[in-house]
Amino acid sequence: xxxxxxxxxxxVTEKGKYVELRCDPISGHxxxxxxxxxxxxxxxxxxxFQGTGAADDSGLPNDRFFAVRPEGSVSTLKIQxxxxxxxxxxxxxxxxxxxxxxxxxxxxxxxxxx
Amino acid sequence: AQTVTQSQPExxxxxxxTVTLSCTYDTSESDYYLFWYKQPPSRQMIxxxxxxxxKQQNATENRFSVNFQKAAKSFSxxxxxxxxxxxxxxxxxxxxxxxxLVFGAxxxxxxxx
Numbered sequence: 424x425x426x427x428x429x430x431x432x433x434x435v436t437e438k439g440k441y442v443e444l445r446c447d448p449i450s451g452h453x454x455x456x457x458x459x460x461x462x463x464x465x466x467x468x469x470x471x472f473q474g475t476g477a478a479d480d481s482g483l484p485n486d487r488f489f490a491v492r493p494e495g496s497v498s499t500l501k502i503q504x505x506x507x508x509x510x511x512x513x514x515x516x517x518x519x520x521x522x523x524x525x526x527x528x529x530x531x532x533x534x535x536x537x
Numbered sequence: 538a539q540t541v542t543q544s545q546p547e548x549x550x551x552x553x554x555t556v557t558l559s560c561t562y563d564t565s566e567s568d569y570y571l572f573w574y575k576q577p578p579s580r581q582m583i584x585x586x587x588x589x590x591x592k593q594q595n596a597t598e599n600r601f602s603v604n605f606q607k608a609a610k611s612f613s614x615x616x617x618x619x620x621x622x623x624x625x626x627x628x629x630x631x632x633x634x635x636x637x638l639v640f641g642a643x644x645x646x647x648x649x650x
Contacts, residue, residue, distance in 0.1 A: 458638070529581075531580045
């Protein structure tokens with residue numbers, strides 16, 4: 424595709440439920456990143472994939488958060504037992520190879536936990 | 538630890554005028570990259586300009602230019618001939634070896650007609 428796409432655009436769920444957020448990176452980009460952006464703040468790093476493997480997951484806040492990228496393309500961010508504090512915009516970005524390449528962002532998924 | 542500070546929560550500029558957004562950062566690395574991203578209400582984070590730390594020449598992209606002061610760890614963005622479409626949240630970001638981008642808190646830019 425022309426750019427990074429994310430689905431759904433908006434997700435409303437109830438406290439305690441499980442959610443999955445999907446990211447489709449730019450074709451050919453091997454690096455993929457997830458960020459979380461709370462209202463009025465800058466994005467915060469969650470996890471970075473190089474190919475199929477998570478090269479850096481130091482930003483995941485706790486073990487309720489998990490992400491996969493099984494075929495080195497599409498990635499899914501999974502949140503178990505959602506809490507109201509998980510409400511935020513979840514941004515995905517991809518870059519051609521690694522850290523020297525510019526990251527291109529998707530439009531984000533706005534997650535609201537009621 | 539790498540940090541990015543944007544000290545201006547909000548700025549205003551008259552259409553066709555020039556505005557400068559400030560950013561300071563801290564890093565222990567000598568090789569890194571700096572970015573300015575624009576985020577309109579649509580949420581799409583758009584790259585405005587990128588600066589490699591090893592390059593002394595300031596980056597420019599049409600009406601956008603930076604003033605990169607490596608010793609002072611300062612990276613300001615100048616927008617010339619401001620347009621209504623420039624109104625957005627602007628984020629300064631730092632990337633050093635390790636891939637994660639570290640963002641500042643952002644500056645809201647309002648453009649008055």
